[in-house]
Amino acid sequence: MSERVKKKIFDFSLLRKVFRFVKPYRWQFYMSLVLAIVLAVFTPVRPFLIQLTIDKTDPSKAVHIPQWVHWAILNTDTSNPLHFIIAVTIFQVVFIFIETFVRFLFTFLTSWMGQSVVRDMRIQVFRKILGLNLKQFDTTPIGTLTTRTINDIESINDIFSDGLIPIIADLLSIVITLATMCWINWKLTLISLVPFPIMIVATYYFKESVNKSFIRVRNAVAALNAFVQEHITGMQLVQAFAAEDREFGKFRKINQEHRNANIKSIFAYSVFFPVVEVVLALSTGILVWYITDRRLDAGLLVSFILYLNQIFRPLRVIADKFNVLQMGMIAAERVFKVLENEDYIKKEGSYNPEKVRGEIQFDKVWFAYNDENYVLKNISLQAKAGETIALVGHTGSGKTSIISLLNRLYHIQKGTISLDGVNIEEYQLDALRGSIGVVLQDVFLFSGSVMDNITLRNPDISKEQVIAAAKLIGVHDFIMQLPGGYSYDVMERGNTLSLGQRQLISFIRALLYNPSVLILDEATSSIDTESEMLIQKAIDTLIAGRTSIVIAHRLSTIRKASQIIVLDKGEIKEVGTHEQLVALGGFYAKLHSMQFEKQVPVS
Template sequence: MSATNKKFLDLTHLRRVFSYAAPYKGRFYFSIVLAILLAVITPVRPFLIQYTVDQYIAHSMVKWLVIMTIIQIGLLLVETAMRFFFSFMTSWLGQAVVRDLRVAVYKHILRLNLRQFDKTPIGTLTTRTINDIESINDIFADGLVPIIADLLSIICVLAYMFAVDWQLTFVALIPFPIILIATYYFRRSINKSFLSVRNAVASLNAFVQEHLTGMQVVQSFAIQDKEFRKFDSINREHRNANIKAIFAYSVFFPLIEIILALSISLIVWWSAGEALNLGKGQQGVIMSFILCLNLLFRPLRMIADKFNVLQMGIIASERVFKVLDNDDVTKDKPDAYDGGGKPLNGQINFENVTFAYTDENYVLKNVSFEVKAGETVAIVGHTGSGKTTIISLLNRLYQVKEGVIRIDGRDINDYSTDYLRKNIGVVLQDVFLFSGSVMDNITLRNPEISKEKVIEAAKLIDMHDFIMRLPGGYDYNVMERGATLSLGQRQLLSFIRAMLYQPSVLIMDEATSSVDTESEHLIQHAIDTLVKGRTAIVIAHRLSTIRKADRIIVLDRGEVKETGSHAELLAKGGFYAGLHAMQFASETAEPETNG
């Protein structure tokens, strides 16, 4: 048995999907009742036609013919209304479950540790959150409940046909083995095509997401043609998978129509023989059987397709539940400390902290240091020495492998995540701005923060005039990722954001790197304002920006090499002095020449 078939027969995921319909069980049960009623009512019209032809048309009873016609029209209207409510109800259920699942998945993604985003393409998560969850809607709209309704309808019609004339029914069903064989191969073909389409969609989403984000690199290195050929290859796979599905449909549906015509021909042939040999007229039966065959073949045409839709929905649900079942999340303890409305003091202790992004490559090795409350500490070192990892661990974006990190004497894992992160403000080198206004990006769309507070925070660090020079001021649209602003301008907005939230601990990661002199002056002023009265950790490559720090911690290959003030470390003539000499070679060379 193939893996695909195993997935189809394993109803674990299907039951789990239907558990999300529990809040709407009233509507679900109502749709089941409608399915049963529709199945029961389906053979009534063929019976009425048979009875009308044999009893009233044969005996020219016009009055009763009119009455029966009105009854059938009324019955048709009732059946149409029931089918409308059935279709609407199943689709409504599907959309309700999709909404709840999408909320659950996105809420869970927000809690995932960053390592999951390090190893999972964003396009893949996008596919899980949008495309795959949308496929789960088909389980309700075109899947299990509609399949049950179709099967019940087929059973009721067949029961009626056997009750009327079992011999004629067998004659009409002679071509059915062909349908079963065709359905089997159709289902297999469509299943393979659907799987290929799903995989191609995931690949397309991942590729487009990645390359649109990195378009500057693509264009800067003139590799548009190369990347387009990759995209064209993935897109061609998507097209070919869809064409295979179209081909299967193009063969299957006409084949069903041919088999229907063959069954009708067999009914006419058998009935004609009965009439010639036995003088047995079956006009009413023939007409009702022809209608019954249409009522049989209509669901049979779609049932194989619906089984595939159901299977694809189950496969999509498996992918979605893999995201939900990923327990690599930042979990709070049941008795997590939330501060009781008080801010942190800001004393930080790293005690023998060891960490690796992967099991074998350690980024931090037995790191220990202390930052006193209200102290400004700078962390320096070569690229890859572990500086940024320290702030990621402090914020619980990753979990410590060994050792412990304490704030105010308490293990950071004992704090609630929300309380901890609200008390730690982070200003990153690469500031991420969302599509929206300046105001939205400063407040992060927090409705509790008024514009007056934003303006007050901007004025404190001399940035109000800068914002007002933008077209529209605080309503200026920064576009996606802040594309319409310079790096320095984006950095300045992030400082207002940090100032507004009044964190107890402020972390600045390369806050003044890669900006012009004017922006650096404004940023330095913002830093001086922000660090007053709070604990600050400053990470910088440019050593000129950290001379005012109370202490400097020097990292190399994940280990603490030196600790001290700027003057003390220079006097030691050690690792920090070497870094300083490399950056200020011209200044150090001149005194040596004059000496």
């Protein structure tokens, strides 16, 4: 593993960030630490009592019984071996139930705390994703963000349930057990731990090997999620171009990497656990040899064998838990990259008018999606309240970018954009977007009913309002023909509806909010002529008194625009009415000639 990765894994500032989410659950955290200490103290109790019990069976041996044992067995007569053994046995049975209950509380509390932190963190991550600039979604695969929101955050749960606190509990139990062994017989303790350096070396190499493979696994999981999500979404395209075999080959390669990483970790486990057993056997053998050679007590032998098992038992899993902790920290680093992403939509504006008139002005606006590669260059335009302006130009000329900037989906690099003479940056984001209705060319519908997709599950919008809007556009009859009418389930992305039907639904959705500004981005591009005539009639009625921005390749939809703006490579080339631009004989006139005089439709 590189030094860079190591540094990040042991970055205590990152651990502090994680534990900020523990703040609401402080008492559960402190209680889990108390329980960890209690369990550690409990660890050497039973072996010590077993040693006393065995020693007590030898009448010739004087056995010193500590005061706490007298208290534990309710001051039973210890001079009688039988009474003592029965009392200690009863206590051990009760003690086992108490220890089991405490261990249950510890396990449940750490897991509960981990799941609570995961819930809170996932909420914050998703809220952050909702507020990110669209640029982040342009450059980050959806599957990667899905991995951050689900898989990586779930790994953070392991920091609590299988990582930090359980490691502390195991280390405490080892320390207390070793202290007890040294208290009983420090020489015997040192002799029995002679093979221990082998265990330390094996643990180190196991930790390093498994951690590297876990990093590979995590990267492979992210790659698998991104690949599967992307290809399921684009399955129609994959099948249309008969690319199933080629894409399946790519999937098998990614999946093979995931398998290889897991097998490498499995190999490390397969080597490490037998090594632990061998070291334990060596320690036990040395212990038996030493005690037998010097004719020490049988109780001492049995208790030390039990102590060694209590040391090696957590050591078997502590390296694995440490890897779990490391992977949780790596996952936390990725999650905090999302939480600390500064490329989010700024919402500092406080201007919240009850109603906007709809006067729009772009003043020398420059915009680039990436660095200095400007897609809009020195754009200046103005739309008076109630006017309809049209944007025309080849694909990639900057039409959609202009309306995206008006909605503050992206931030401009230079210039200003104003609505009613107020910079849009000064508006509350909800107030700004609530004043603008948008119908996009690429319509997205969520899983759910037609009604849910029209209202976006807004409880303030009644079914009567939806029906009235649908009738106004002439779509009500089409919806009622669907099975279940407005309750018809459109499935994911609206796949059970045609593209034209999806656009009609999105058109209702935009108009239902009664916006002051209406944006139509190729809104009629996928609708047949009859549907277009219905929508055009509705548009003529609805744009009255509203500022409208229309992007269309079909010039028939923009003939009545107050002004038509012709864009080319991010710059304004022509501005005027339909008649003025046709008379000008420039770009617009050529496009008009292609569509109406030569009857060549433009897609």
